[in-house]
Amino acid sequence: MLSMRLYMLQRITAVAMAPLVLGHLLVMIYAVQGGLSTAEILGRTKGSFFWFLFYGTFVLAASIHGAIGLRTIVSEWAGLKGVALNCFGWLTYVGLFVLGARAVWAVTFA
Amino acid sequence: MTEQTIKAIIERGPNPMGARTQFDVPAYDNQTVLDVVSWVQQNVDPTLSYRFACRVGMCGSCAMMVNGVPRWTCRTHISKVLVGNEVTIAPLRNLPVVKDLVVDMDAFFDKWIAAEGLHHGALTREDPIAKVDPTSSARVASDAGVECINCAVCYAACDTVSTNQEYLGPAALQRAWTLLNDTKDNGREKILDAVTGAGGCQNCHSMGSCTAYCPNELDPMSAIAGLKRESAKSFFRKGR
Amino acid sequence: MGGDFRMKASKSIKARAHPLWLAYALHRLSGLGLALFLPLHFWVLALAVTNPGQLDRFLQLTDAGIVKLAEFGLVFLLAVHFFGGLRLIALEWLPWTAPQKSLAAGAAAVSFMVATLFLLKAI
Numbered sequence: 001m002l003s004m005r006l007y008m009l010q011r012i013t014a015v016a017m018a019p020l021v022l023g024h025l026l027v028m029i030y031a032v033q034g035g036l037s038t039a040e041i042l043g044r045t046k047g048s049f050f051w052f053l054f055y056g057t058f059v060l061a062a063s064i065h066g067a068i069g070l071r072t073i074v075s076e077w078a079g080l081k082g083v084a085l086n087c088f089g090w091l092t093y094v095g096l097f098v099l100g101a102r103a104v105w106a107v108t109f110a
Numbered sequence: 111m112t113e114q115t116i117k118a119i120i121e122r123g124p125n126p127m128g129a130r131t132q133f134d135v136p137a138y139d140n141q142t143v144l145d146v147v148s149w150v151q152q153n154v155d156p157t158l159s160y161r162f163a164c165r166v167g168m169c170g171s172c173a174m175m176v177n178g179v180p181r182w183t184c185r186t187h188i189s190k191v192l193v194g195n196e197v198t199i200a201p202l203r204n205l206p207v208v209k210d211l212v213v214d215m216d217a218f219f220d221k222w223i224a225a226e227g228l229h230h231g232a233l234t235r236e237d238p239i240a241k242v243d244p245t246s247s248a249r250v251a252s253d254a255g256v257e258c259i260n261c262a263v264c265y266a267a268c269d270t271v272s273t274n275q276e277y278l279g280p281a282a283l284q285r286a287w288t289l290l291n292d293t294k295d296n297g298r299e300k301i302l303d304a305v306t307g308a309g310g311c312q313n314c315h316s317m318g319s320c321t322a323y324c325p326n327e328l329d330p331m332s333a334i335a336g337l338k339r340e341s342a343k344s345f346f347r348k349g350r
Numbered sequence: 351m352g353g354d355f356r357m358k359a360s361k362s363i364k365a366r367a368h369p370l371w372l373a374y375a376l377h378r379l380s381g382l383g384l385a386l387f388l389p390l391h392f393w394v395l396a397l398a399v400t401n402p403g404q405l406d407r408f409l410q411l412t413d414a415g416i417v418k419l420a421e422f423g424l425v426f427l428l429a430v431h432f433f434g435g436l437r438l439i440a441l442e443w444l445p446w447t448a449p450q451k452s453l454a455a456g457a458a459a460v461s462f463m464v465a466t467l468f469l470l471k472a473i
Contacts, residue, residue, distance in 0.1 A: 001274050007312035007338075008345050011443070014435055021432045025464060028425065032472045036409040038402050041395075059392075066385040073382060076273035096388055103395035110399040178364030267365045315378070316438055318370030331370075338442045 001075050001085075002068075010068045013061040020058045045107040052108040059100030067093035114195070116188060118146050120158070121175075121200035123207030130198075131155075143183035143191065144172050147199060147211065160211035167325065170259030173266065174211055175200040180266035182325040203266040218262050221278045226304040227285035230297025240294045252291035255284045255333050257326050264320035264330050276309030280320035280330035283311050287333035290340060302344050311337040373434060373454035380431040387424060412472075422469040429461035 002010075031040070045051040071089035074080045080088060114137040122129040133150045144162055151158040162172040167185040174183050176191050177198050191197055205213035233240065242249060264280035265271055271279050286305050289295045305311045311334050320330040366375075397405035411417050434457045 001276060001308065002313050003308070004306040004310065004312050004341060004345060008342065011342070011439060014439060018432070018436065021428065025425070025429065025432075025468075029464075029468050029471050032412075032421075032468065036412055038398055038405045038409060041409075042398060062388065066381075066388060069381045070385050073378065076270070096385075096392075099389050099392035099396070103392040106396045106399040180365060269366070269371075315374050316370065316441055317366075317374035318368065319365055322368045322370070323365060332441075335442050339445065342443060 001081075002072055006068050006071075006089075009064060013065040013068075017058065017061045017065065020054065020061070023054065024058070042107060048108060052104065055104045055108070056101075059097065059104055063093050063096035063100055066096055116141075116146060116192065117194075117196040118150065119196065119198045120147070120150065120211070121198065122158070122210045123201050123212075124209065137188070137195075141188045143174070143176055143181065143186045143188055143197070143199065146188055146197070147174075147183065158211070159209045168259060170261035173202050173261040173263045173325075175203055175266065180263040180323055182261055182263065185325060202262055204268070204271045205262065205266070213262075215262060218265050218279070218281070219260075221309070222260070222282045222285060224304060224307075224309070225278045225282035225286040226297055226301045227282050227289065230289070230295050230300060232296035242293055246293075248291040248293065251333075251336065252288045255288040255328055255330070258284060258328060259326060261325065263323050263325055267319035267323040269317060269319065270313055270315055274309070274313055277313045278305070278309045278311075280314075280334065283314070283337055284328065284330040284333040287336050290337070302341060305337050306341045306345075311341060314338070369454055373437075373457075376430055376458065377434045377438070380427040380434070383424075383427045384431060387427075418469065418472050421472065422465050425468045426461055426465035429464040430458055433457035433460050 031044070045055075067089050070092050071085060074088055075085050116135045116137050118133045118135050120131050120133065122131055133154055135146050135149050144165065147158070147160050148162075151160065160172070160174070162184060163169040164171075165184045167182055170182070172183045173180055175181075175198075176183065176186060177193065178200075179191075180202060181191070183199075188197065199211065201207045201211050202213045205215060205218060208214050244253075258281060260281060262281065264284075268277075268280055270277050283305060286301050290298060290301050295301075314331075314334045316331055316335065318331045321328070321332070324330065366372075394405065394408050397408065412421065434454065437453045437457050440453075
């Protein structure tokens, strides 16, 4: 059900995200102090190549990782198989990636 | 003085939920779950079907679900599993029921072979016997898993087996791991191909029910982790 | 190998009551929760371009106590999936035999502390 390729992709994206998640947790704890605002978020991220790369990589890895995870769950808990299962995986990946890429673009270079 | 009795509820297949039968079984010292089942078969209902052979934890044929937990019934004292004076005994989970407490073990053994859980020899009788260093790390890893008695307790405990028909399961994968670490086995490529196929080791979620319930206290979860490690290395080397 | 017998038998399974199974369940449910939250998260952030006013109204919502609690939950999900995931990677890819149960418990404990720290900063 889970091919070795998907397994490796799942683990590699997990390892790639490890420092990013840690960074994200730290930024959240830092940024939430004194409340959140659009201006504050954009002030940090707008025009920043670093944050574009940071969140861009994060979105790419998370959409792959999340899609493979959801694919496994619907296979094990809902019995989805074969072509339907693969379609579900790809759709989830593309959906998450497009939404995520839109968000990253919005807070950096848009 | 009234005789102590055990309320044994036996779920009789192939429709376990439809046929729960209660039997009152006399209690005595040093009584095992298998003793209780045997008493019912010998004294109340001779048509009750179940499997056993050695009665001393060697043959691996008497595993059943006892109060929802897979156990070797010949080495499980009834006093340890009684809730009040009640015990529920059912056929092993994750395998089709043939009749009463007997399950069809075909899938379990077929997967054993599918995982290349068989000897891959390279020597002939003319060759000298291969030297095995009992202290080498590979031999230690192999030794850790060789005492498996094929009882299928781990197979019944595993939720990944329940939800993924192709999954080879803990016992078969652990055997593959012992062979991968065996200096006398020459099937490394075959084994790695088998354990990374559709139902391979990568499907395991490390929930550890196999290790938690193995009656011989083996650790299939760690053996499967070993297979994942070797498979990942091979993947990086060969790109597959 | 029909599916029928499984569903029936699994109703009575009690074999799951052990720490590593609970760690597995926590990892799966936290992952599921995060994956379902991501589309909302991304959509709200994209408002920065499409509708900045609405984004600010959204962000002001986070001042409410109940939303803070939900955020605490989300941070916990991320942290527990992160630390639990590190444990799994270590178990699978590193040749060590650390006491898995303690590590699982440790991962949950650290996650709880991270989420609590977040909550304290947020209030």
